[in-house]
Amino acid sequence: MSAGAARAEEDTGSASRRSLRPLALALPALVLLVAVIGIPLATIVLRSFNDPEWGFQNYVWFFGTPVNLVVLQRTFTMAAWVTVVCVICAYPYAYAMSVAGPKIRLLLTLCVLIPFWVSGVVRTLAWMILLQDSGIINMVLRAGGFEGIRLIRTQTGVIIGMAQILLPFMILPLYSVMKGIDLRLVQAARSLGAAPPRAFFSVYLPLSLPGVYAGAIIVFILALGFYITPALLGGPRSTMLSTLVQNQVLSLLQWGRGGAMGVVLLVATFLLLALAGPLMRQRYKLAAR
Amino acid sequence: MNGLREQRGAAIELSRVSKAYGSFKALDDISLQIQPGEFMTLLGPSGSGKTTTLNVVAGFTEVSSGTLQIGGSNVVGVPAHKRNIGVVFQHYALFPHMTVGRNVAYPLRLRGVGKAELETRVRRALDMVKMADFAYRYPSELSGGQQQRVALARSIVFDPPLLLMDEPLGALDKKLREWLQLEIKRIHRELGTTFVYVTHDQEEALVLSDRIAVFNRGRIEQIGTGHDLYDAPETLFVGRFIGDSTVLRGAARSDGSSTALDVAGETVTVPRRHRDTDRPVMLLRPEKLVMRKPGVDRSDNENRLSGTVSEAIYLGSGSKYEVLLRDGSTGIVRSSLTDQSFAIGDAVELCFRGADAKLLADDSTADTTLT
Ligand SMILES: Nc1ncnc2c1ncn2[C@@H]1O[C@H](COP(=O)(O)OP(=O)(O)OP(=O)(O)O)[C@@H](O)[C@H]1O
Ligand SMILES: [Mg+2]
Numbered sequence: 001m002s003a004g005a006a007r008a009e010e011d012t013g014s015a016s017r018r019s020l021r022p023l024a025l026a027l028p029a030l031v032l033l034v035a036v037i038g039i040p041l042a043t044i045v046l047r048s049f050n051d052p053e054w055g056f057q058n059y060v061w062f063f064g065t066p067v068n069l070v071v072l073q074r075t076f077t078m079a080a081w082v083t084v085v086c087v088i089c090a091y092p093y094a095y096a097m098s099v100a101g102p103k104i105r106l107l108l109t110l111c112v113l114i115p116f117w118v119s120g121v122v123r124t125l126a127w128m129i130l131l132q133d134s135g136i137i138n139m140v141l142r143a144g145g146f147e148g149i150r151l152i153r154t155q156t157g158v159i160i161g162m163a164q165i166l167l168p169f170m171i172l173p174l175y176s177v178m179k180g181i182d183l184r185l186v187q188a189a190r191s192l193g194a195a196p197p198r199a200f201f202s203v204y205l206p207l208s209l210p211g212v213y214a215g216a217i218i219v220f221i222l223a224l225g226f227y228i229t230p231a232l233l234g235g236p237r238s239t240m241l242s243t244l245v246q247n248q249v250l251s252l253l254q255w256g257r258g259g260a261m262g263v264v265l266l267v268a269t270f271l272l273l274a275l276a277g278p279l280m281r282q283r284y285k286l287a288a289r
Numbered sequence: 290m291n292g293l294r295e296q297r298g299a300a301i302e303l304s305r306v307s308k309a310y311g312s313f314k315a316l317d318d319i320s321l322q323i324q325p326g327e328f329m330t331l332l333g334p335s336g337s338g339k340t341t342t343l344n345v346v347a348g349f350t351e352v353s354s355g356t357l358q359i360g361g362s363n364v365v366g367v368p369a370h371k372r373n374i375g376v377v378f379q380h381y382a383l384f385p386h387m388t389v390g391r392n393v394a395y396p397l398r399l400r401g402v403g404k405a406e407l408e409t410r411v412r413r414a415l416d417m418v419k420m421a422d423f424a425y426r427y428p429s430e431l432s433g434g435q436q437q438r439v440a441l442a443r444s445i446v447f448d449p450p451l452l453l454m455d456e457p458l459g460a461l462d463k464k465l466r467e468w469l470q471l472e473i474k475r476i477h478r479e480l481g482t483t484f485v486y487v488t489h490d491q492e493e494a495l496v497l498s499d500r501i502a503v504f505n506r507g508r509i510e511q512i513g514t515g516h517d518l519y520d521a522p523e524t525l526f527v528g529r530f531i532g533d534s535t536v537l538r539g540a541a542r543s544d545g546s547s548t549a550l551d552v553a554g555e556t557v558t559v560p561r562r563h564r565d566t567d568r569p570v571m572l573l574r575p576e577k578l579v580m581r582k583p584g585v586d587r588s589d590n591e592n593r594l595s596g597t598v599s600e601a602i603y604l605g606s607g608s609k610y611e612v613l614l615r616d617g618s619t620g621i622v623r624s625s626l627t628d629q630s631f632a633i634g635d636a637v638e639l640c641f642r643g644a645d646a647k648l649l650a651d652d653s654t655a656d657t658t659l660t
Contacts, residue, residue: 188382190369191347192396192443199370202395206386 044259051256058260068244072264075241078159078230079223085163086170086219087212094174094211099183112168120165124232127161128152131233153235161233162226169222170215177211217276221269241265298326298483299360299450301346306355308341315341317507319355325450328477328484330494332530333504339487342504343453346485348372360450375444375452375482379459381436383428389415389439390424396447414446415439417476434465441473445480452480455487470496491531495519503527519574525652528572533609535578535620535639537571537594538651548648553616557592559643569648575623577645580610580631581638591640596620598635612639 023030048058062068097108115123130136131151138148151157181204189199227242234240241261249258301323308316316338323329331339344350345357348369357365364372383392393414397407415421418438428436437457444452457473458466474497477484488494494501495515503510503518503526511518511527522528529536539552547558550571559571583595599619600611607625614620620639631637 182380182382184378184380184382185384187349187369188376188378189384189395191349191372191374191376193370193373193399193447194395195368195370198399203384 044262046259047255048259048263049256051259058256059264061257062260062264068261071239071241071244074155074239075224075265076268078155078162078238078240079220079226081155081159082162082166082223083170083216083220085159086167087216089163090167090170090174090215091208091212094171094178097171097175098178098181112171115165116168120228121232123165124161124229127157127164127229127233131157131160152233153238155234155238158230158234158238158240161229162223165229166219166222166226169218173214173218174208174211177214178208181207213276217273220272224265224269297448297450297481298324300325300358301451301483301485302356302358303342303345304356304358306342306345306357307353308338308345308350309353314507316345316352319507319509321502321509321512323483323485324499326481326483328474328486328497328499330486330488330498330501331504332488332491332494332501334489334530336506337504338507339489339504340455341507343376343455343485343487346451347374347376347453373447373449373451375447375449377437377440377444377452377454377457379456381428381433381440383436383440383443385428387427388424389420389426389428389431392428392439393424393443393446395443400447410446414442417445417479418442418472434461434469437461437469438472441476445476445482449482451483451485453485453487456489457486458493459488466493467496473497495531501531503530505530522572522647522649525570525572525649528647528649533575533621533623535573535575535618535622537573537614537618539571539616541569547643553594553596553614553618555592555594555615557594557643557646559592559646559648568651570651572647572649573620573641573645575609575621577641578620578622579640580612580622580624581640583636583638592643592646593638593640594620595636595638598631598633598637601631601633612637614639 049055051058093108093112097105097112100108128135132138133148133150133152135152137151142148151160185203185207186199189203190196194202225242226240227246230238230240231243231246234243241264245258245261248254248261301321303319303321306316306319307314319338319342321329321342331342333339341350345352346359348364348367348371352365356363359372359374383389384395387395390411393411394407397410402410411424412421415424418441420435420438420442423431423435423439428439431439441457454473458469461469470493473484473486477497486494486497498515500512500514501518502512505526511523513521515531518527518531522531525536528534537550537552537557539550541551542549543561546561548561548569549556549558550569552571557571594614596612596614598610599613602609602611604623607623608630610622610624610631612620612622622639
């Protein structure tokens with residue numbers, strides 16, 4: 001064997017080793033993902049088909065029980081509302097972050113991150129204090145001579161609480177897209193004759209949409225499966241699917257039915273992602289520029 | 290300018306315009322009149338206020354004081370989108386989410402132009418910059434030069450009476466730049482629009498412009514044709530910024546008809562028709578200098594300075610030499626002669642007629658701001 005060939009062999013050897021290295025780096029997380037998510041997920045899917053016996057009975061039950069369908073629909077509606085509220089609140093905030101000076105940007109970033117350091121339960125409890133019939137919001141309203149409003153145990157209350165908790169998941173992707181937008185494009189639009197609102201809607205908004213899509217998908221999916229906040233802030237009229245799952249599994253020990261609900265939610269989520277796919281691809285097309 | 294050309298360009302008049310950022314004056318009492326249809330270039334080193342001037346005209350920056358008229362009407366306070374001015378930026382500024390065609394159609398859509406007319410005008414503008422085949426591409430799918438041509442099409446498609454360009458070719462390589470300079474010149478001729486063009490490249494300014502305004506530290510040093518600026522610079526800064534020059538300093542004595550300067554241990558005399566200043570500096574263009582081997586006879590009205598060749602640059606059509614004079618200053622000579630070539634280290638004499646030298650006021654900022 002010539003020296004050149006030997007070196008070539010060595011090269012391919014190290015090349016294949018190199019191609020394996022990323023896998024080795026990913027291994028610990030991979031084990032966790034497969035073991036902690038994959039195995040239980042597989043179990044849940046399996047149980048939805050074989051608990052208490054093999055067949056589609058759990059799905060027949062799910063789609064045959066009106067209350068389940070009402071809750072399923074409500075879950076999607078409320079997740080959609082949460083997403084809308086998040087977009088409306090996050091958009092100007094993320095914009096401010098992207099154009100602010102370093103000090104204000106740091107402050108705004110901290111305000112986004114601090115809630116991450118406080119558990120969702122604690123934040124939900126805080127919302128209970130605010131939203132209660134005798135809570136701060138109602139106290140202020142009554143002190144101002146207005147009538148109190150029912151917030152706790154209503155859908156509005158749940159949406160407010162969930163939106164607040166999920167807001168960072170909207171702000172951060174929006175901000176990361178917005179800070180990449182060249183504001184000189186808006187100036188160019190102005191020089192071409194666009195009044196400021198027109199320049200915004202025809203140039204800035206379309207360029208920021210990838211961030212809106214990314215944030216909206218994350219928030220919507222997280223909202224679909226949200227448990228604590230709807231459970232604590234909600235009432236019977238604002239029950240979401242996660243509460244029904246918990247009820248079936250923990251109270252009634254109906255693992256099959258709970259599993260079927262989980263699978264329905266999962267499939268719905270995947271469908272949504274598939275629909276959002278083209279939007280995401282557009283995002284990459286833009287990012288490639 | 291061509292008298293047959295339809296005069297569609299707007300006149301611009303900046304008078305006593307200043308722009309301060311805090312205590313820093315980015316523009317310091319600028320006055321500039323531009324004729325309709327003229328190609329005016331703002332030339333100057335980095336930070337001299339060219340972009341600020343352009344931004345003031347475009348309406349992106351408000352003046353601190355002074356007045357600005359475009360097409361005869363005062364536009365101070367008029368927002369950018371109402372000024373009807375085409376602007377081409379160095380960074381192209383094409384909308385990445387629109388195709389070339391939609392980019393160019395954008396200003397027409399804003400003006401509510403109907404579909405049929407819009408299509409013909411977009412095609413005409415793209416034809417003019419030779420980009421008609423690229424209408425369905427996205428900006429990311431174009432080269433820098435192509436993007437800039439699209440940007441140019443977008444800013445002329447709505448027939449603005451005034452087009453502003455801020456170093457539009459700055460990011461392109463030399464060959465492409467030279468070609469696009471000619472394209473821009475052609476488009477200017479065809480449109481009859483007033484062009485205001487910013488560059489820090491003096492050659493580009495000379496190629497393109499009807500007149501050039503030379504900026505330095507927020508002020509205009511001189512306004513004139515390229516010829517004016519090269520042959521009759523009013524300040525040392527202008528003389529050094531435009532073209533190559535030899536600058537000589539020395540004690541001056543004036544008597545009756547001539548000024549004598551002691552330069553590098555030798556005395557040169559210059560007719561006293563130049564403006565008098567206390568501390569004159571002598572400026573000589575390379576082609577006014579003749580380089581000889583020492584000891585060759587000279588004619589009577591010739592000055593001579595001795596030195597050694599420190600650099601010889603072959604230019605194809607001739608050669609450029611740098612000559613180190615006795616006082617440490619550098620003389621620059623251009624020669625198209627090939628018979629008598631000099632090598633680095635040769636002792637030489639630089640000869641010139643006193644009438645070819647310019648005496649200018651000394652200016653310490655002129656040296657530090659060369660590009
Ligand atoms: N927004 C601003 N705030 C403070 N100073 C500014 C601002 N804009 C410009 N300047 C200053 O004004 C001066 C002129 O800037 P300008 O952009 O007009 O220079 P220029 O001639 O275009 O230079 P270049 O060739 O580098 O583009 C510079 O010293 C710059 O730092
Ligand atoms: Mg500039």
